[in-house]
Amino acid sequence: MGRVAELAGVTVRTLHHYDEIGLLQPSTRTAAGYRAYSASDVERLREVLAYRRLGFGLREIADLVDDPATDAVSHLRRLRGLLLEQRDRAAAMVIAIDRELEARAMGIRTTPEDQLKVFGAQLYDAIGSAYPATRRTEPRIAARIWDALGDARTVLNVGAGTGSYEPPDRDVTAVEPSAVMRAQRPLGAAPCVAAAAESLPFEDQSFDAAMAVSTVHHWLDPVAGLREMRRVARRVVVLTYDADDTGWRQRFWLTRDYLPEFADLLVGWPSLADLTHAVEGRAEPLLIPWDCADGFFEAHWRRPEAYLDEHVRRAVSVWTRVGPEAERRAVSTLHEDLSSGRWAERNRELAALDSAELGLRLLVA
Ligand SMILES: C[S@@+](CC[C@H](N)C(=O)[O-])C[C@H]1O[C@@H](n2cnc3c(N)ncnc32)[C@H](O)[C@@H]1O
Secondary structure, three states, X not given: OHHHHHHHOOOHHHHHHHHHOOOOOOOEEOOOOOEEOOHHHHHHHHHHHHHHHOOOOHHHHHHHHHOOOOOHHHHHHHHHHHHHHHHHHHHHHHHHHHHHHHHHHOOOOOOHHHHHHOOOOHHHHHHHHHHHHOOOOOHHHHHXXXXXXXXXXXXXXXXXXXXXXXXXXXXXXXXXXXXXXXXXXXXXXXXXXXXXXXXXXXXXXXXXXXXXEOOXXXXXXXXXXXXXXXXXXXXXXXXXXXXXXXXXXXXXXXXHHXXXXXXXXXXXXXXXXXXXXXXXXXXXXXXXXXOOOOOOOOOOOOOHHHHHOHHHHHOOHHHHHOOHHHHHHHHHHHHHHHHHOHHHHXXXXXXXXXXXXXXXXXXXX
């Protein structure tokens, strides 16, 4: 054990711990009767340590290395993909830091939004702990997604977050770049790989279907990510929104009357046609029920008081991305309009609606 620990650069205590929790138990004995690591134990140790270095938790690692469907070569390929992705991410962060250093040297302060944007999933490392308070599977939306998955048995959930919308009756693998989000996946949730959509560490056509819910707008390169989903799966189902149709932004009172800054977040966002083209599929409108259980940005369209609640806002990245000033102004104006009856007067017609079309689209391919 000492020799293996020395070679692997870990302490004997670590190996004892892995043994105790059943993650890695030496399977042979020396002539003197001591427990010893076989060649396949060492192979497993290498996998465990590599996943550990990539930021996986021990429970996640146990699920990964125990998966009978993944042999040593598949693990090596997956690890290679994950490490390349980590390298690319580190390179992108160095570039972003250099840019900010340059800007600061010239006396320019970047906005909080710019600082977060360049780090991609880092946004969710910053805000993700507030997510589970109000974000969960909305059964009516889940039914549409699961229906679109057809008879897929193996499903990849990209930008999986805490696991909402993962179908319970299929073999799901999750992909989630934010360690904070991964750590909040419930016990017994599908195994989760630390990776980004733009570079999925899987071989072509490895899944029956790939799904992505409320995540595409966070990707650094949405079209590249959608093409990746198409590459690794035969069927693709994506819940996103139509940013070209400015009509619905006018119809949604929150962006129209209180938070026009929302429009800035959509600058440079690919058109629905580009997204649909990237998955080679079609876009279907998805209405939001008035009592939607998942607290995404538009969810409370008929329950305006909800937006006054800090917990509701902290679980939606839009509020962080528009910056604290816009948020404060929007919330206080809404508060005034709710108290004075102005909101009710302006939005009288909503009380009669059970669901609303606010630009959500289901891309199916
Ligand atoms: C609004 S959450 C949605 C999570 C989950 N799909 C759901 O419906 O609750 C967006 C997720 O996308 C993840 N994300 C950000 N950039 C990503 C990327 N490049 N590839 C994959 N996921 C990414 C974030 O870390 C975050 O967990």
